Amino acid sequence: MIKSVLASFLLATSAVRASPALTERSLDTASNNDPFAITQSARNPRARAAEIEVKRKGWQYSEYPMGVAYYPTGTLANKTIAKDGESWLPPILEIQGHIDEEGPKALENIKAKGGLNKLEDYVNLYDGQWEHAFPDGPFPGMLTNFTDDRLFSMMRLSASPYRIKRVKPSDNLLFDVKEAKSITGLTLQQLKQQGRLFLEDFTEMKELDPTDKFGAGCQSYFYIHPKSGDFLPLAIRPVVKNRENAALVYTPKDEPTDWMLAKLIMNQNDGWHATWAHITQSHSAAEAPYLAAIRTLSEDHPVMKIIHRGKFLPDRSSGASPR
Ligand SMILES: [Fe+2]
Incomplete structure (x- = not known):
């Protein structure tokens, strides 16, 4: 299959090269030794279009295992997927x-x-x-250091930093933390006014279908300590669906095991979030335009060089001139 597709592609290429009009057009870029060219500067536009057509046929859209972005399939795609698998598997x-x-x-x-x-x-x-x-x-x-609050807050910044938001002075507070002053030296309002208060809110997780285990979605406040400058957890509020009004607020002033439990629940929330964020924020965000680029751009397009991250250079083994 691949052979026949490539054969028709090469035939198209040689036919196009014989065209006088294209020879004239190629003069426009004759002094350009750069093998990469944007579409308008292609030396042989019809051959380039034919190449893209071959890729469009060989790289098709199929299902995505996680249901977010399409996964590639087709003769050329499957060949690349198999080759990649040889290195990572x-x-x-x-x-x-x-x-x-x-x-x-x-x-x-x-x-x-x-x-x-x-x-x-x-x-x-x-x-x-x-x-x-x-x-x-x-x-x-x-x-x-697994009981140290600094390790806990640094894990937030390491795992899913985009979920943490600074609470603006104009924002409403989601819940009160009575112990704020004794923990930080400032009230919750003062922390907010000074831009020291941060929120990480995973309450959407209380809506997930429950299993026979007990879970909760947490709202957590963090703060920058006025003296040390450390970024620290201030309070965690695990929220259970239909029991929102009974949600307790845990702080470092609680019993160490209670505080540790709250941190564990929050960690679990972040782990669940990181799993899906990894798919949607990195895989899908990169893969959707990558597949679209493969299907619409020549391998000689400079954008492909960037997208492939220098992995491939244009294949000149067939003797094809720059397109
Ligand atoms: Fe991944």
Whole structure:
């Protein structure tokens, strides 16, 4: 199939090259040694159009596994997908092999140390384990600073920073935090007026279909400390559907385990959000225009060079002149 498509493409190319009109037109760019050209400067517009037509046939729209942007299919697309898979799949399979081998060993290690009874025991999940599956281990500090509020707030900035918004002086507050002054030295209103107050609101998650587990969507306030300048969590309010009025506000003034629970729920919200944000904000945002570009632009178009990120250069092996 590919062969016949390419054959007709090459035939079209040679036929077009014989055209005197196109020879004249190619004089316009004869002094240009740059192999890339925008559409208007193409040396051989008809050959270029034929090339695009071949790509349009070979790169079709199909379903998208996550239901957001179309996934490519077609003879040329499938060839590229298979070739890409040759580079990204083997390392994943190799790591999976290490996980299969080292997982049971890690489980035995935890059992030998008495199991998971208190928070600190979770460090044993990684202590001396996962030598090949996870050789560098968790990020430095994760196993020692996991109760530190600064680690929690830095995780917000690392995972989904776009979900955090500075609360403007004119914004309404979503809930009150009575302990604000004793925690920060300023009232909630003062924090807001000084531009020190931030909000991360995941309450839309209370609308998700529930499982047999219990979940909540959190509203969280963060602030920049007036003295230290640290970015810190101030309060977390987990909200459950139909029980909004009963929602409790947790702060660092609560019992450490209660505060930790609130932070865990918030972490879970962010993890769920990050999963889907990754698809919609990065994959779809990049893939939709990428596929459209493949289907509408010549490989000689400078934009393709940018989109391919220097991965490919125009293929001159067929002897085709710059188009
Ligand atoms: Fe991804």
